[in-house]
Amino acid sequence: MAIDQIWKQQLTLVTYGNEYLTQDLSFNRWLQHSIFNQHQFAFRDLITQQLLAQHFQIWLEGLKKHGVQRLSLHHSTLLVDEQNPNSNIELLPFEYFIVSHEAQKKHAWIIGKELPAWYTADNDYEAPDGQQSLLRHETLWRYELNSKLAKRVQADLEQPNWDDIDVFMHHELFDTRFAQGLVPPAQLGQPYYGLSSTTDTGTGHKLALLPTNYTADFAHDMLYRLDALEALIQNKIQHPDDESGEALTPDQQLDLRHFAQKLDDLKAKFIVKVANHYQTARLSPKVSADPFAGMSTETRIPTSSKPKKPQDSSKSNSGNVLTLIIITVMICLIGYYFGL
Numbered sequence: 001m002a003i004d005q006i007w008k009q010q011l012t013l014v015t016y017g018n019e020y021l022t023q024d025l026s027f028n029r030w031l032q033h034s035i036f037n038q039h040q041f042a043f044r045d046l047i048t049q050q051l052l053a054q055h056f057q058i059w060l061e062g063l064k065k066h067g068v069q070r071l072s073l074h075h076s077t078l079l080v081d082e083q084n085p086n087s088n089i090e091l092l093p094f095e096y097f098i099v100s101h102e103a104q105k106k107h108a109w110i111i112g113k114e115l116p117a118w119y120t121a122d123n124d125y126e127a128p129d130g131q132q133s134l135l136r137h138e139t140l141w142r143y144e145l146n147s148k149l150a151k152r153v154q155a156d157l158e159q160p161n162w163d164d165i166d167v168f169m170h171h172e173l174f175d176t177r178f179a180q181g182l183v184p185p186a187q188l189g190q191p192y193y194g195l196s197s198t199t200d201t202g203t204g205h206k207l208a209l210l211p212t213n214y215t216a217d218f219a220h221d222m223l224y225r226l227d228a229l230e231a232l233i234q235n236k237i238q239h240p241d242d243e244s245g246e247a248l249t250p251d252q253q254l255d256l257r258h259f260a261q262k263l264d265d266l267k268a269k270f271i272v273k274v275a276n277h278y279q280t281a282r283l284s285p286k287v288s289a290d291p292f293a294g295m296s297t298e299t300r301i302p303t304s305s306k307p308k309k310p311q312d313s314s315k316s317n318s319g320n321v322l323t324l325i326i327i328t329v330m331i332c333l334i335g336y337y338f339g340l
Contacts, residue, residue: 002230003095003264006111006138007271008035008194010096012209014071014275017060019211021070027057034204035194039136043109046086046141059140068100073275075268078152079108089141090115095268098140099153106150109140160273162218163284169222172266173229178259181243182232185224192220210278219274219281226267233260 012035019025036056043053053059063071073096084091091112098109119125126132145153173179191208209223210216236256240248248256274281 002234003268003271005196006094006136007096008209009039009041009138010073010098011194011271011275012036013041013056014073014098015210015278017056017063017071020060021064021068025211030205030207031057032204034206035209037204038134039138042137042139044139044141046084046089046110046112046143049086049088049114052142063100067102069103070101072099072101072153072157073097073272074099074153074156075272076110078149079110082149085143088115089113091141096272099145106145106153108143108145108149110143111138112141113139156272157276159280160277162281165270165273166218166222166283169266169270173263174225176259178233178236178256179229182229185228187224188221189217190220190224192223194223210274210281214279214281216274216278216281218283219278222270223274226263226270230263230267233263 012033016025016030016033020027041056041059042051043056043059044051053062076093076095076097079097089112091110094111097111100107100109116125174182191212192210193206194209195206208220210219233256237253237260240253240256242248
């Protein structure tokens with residue numbers, strides 16, 4: 001099952017929220033980020049159910065006043081063993097939750113909803129069409145993490161090796177037979193905006209999900225590649241035919257679904273790394289091997305030159321004496337001729 005697209009808003013709250021908390025990034029630059037179009041967030045305490053903030057601007061301003069130093073994003077599996085302390089709130093099984101870090105404690109912010117006491121049906125109540133909101137409403141509930149959970153969260157903050165991640169993603173996903181037919185996305189080299197036909201309403205500021213004052217080309221490109229691969233796999237699942245038009249066998253279709261689950265899992269892990277380390281999400285520069293390595297010209301003899309034969313010293317000396325005698329005779333003759 002594909003990851004719920006709410007991760008894009010959570011990712012943006014973490015990345016731009018961190019820039020506000022640590023770099024005093026002005027809300028004027030991102031308050032109307034287009035990724036938040038058609039979304040409305042509220043922030044409440046899970047124990048008291050008190051409304052803490054009715055908008056993410058108020059939430060971030062409140063976090064800063066309370067000494068929050070950073071935000072981070074984590075996979076919800078970290079909370080699998082935890083008990084919900086408030087039976088009036090249903091914590092929804094979305095892929096991620098946000099953590100705010102203070103000096104001595106950490107709080108999780110988990111998406112959930114209040115349960116009505118007088119409505120007991122399993123499905124949510126649907127109001128008549130004219131009374132339904134076009135906005136997606138989500139409430140993030142604050143829950144203080146114990147020391148065990150705080151250690152699990154801290155593990156996600158260790159700096160990743162992006163080169164190793166790139167090699168692993170290609171080996172596990174892009175270089176497999178399931179990725180055959182994948183066309184490189186046209187957006188490679190561009191910031192990742194994460195917009196779809198439902199979120200791109202033409203209002204607000206079209207900004208990347210990661211602040212672009214950092215060189216995070218690897219993160220942007222990989223997110224585009226993962227989206228493209230996800231679309232390809234979903235199309236193969238919906239149309240289970242091979243290249244010749246024959247239907248895939250049941251085992252082949254099962255393998256395809258297992259690969260889709262692996263894709264979701266690795267994409268979820270990659271998003272966590274990007275959210276918490278977007279400032280460094282780039283690959284090491286590739287340096288070509290020196291084509292002249294190992295070649296030395298100090299003792300090399302040109303092929304067009306012939307080695308000189310060593311001269312005989314005795315012959316050389318006799319030749320010098322003969323030349324000196326001839327020169328002496330010539331000088332005497334010249335002197336005699338000029339009357340010297």
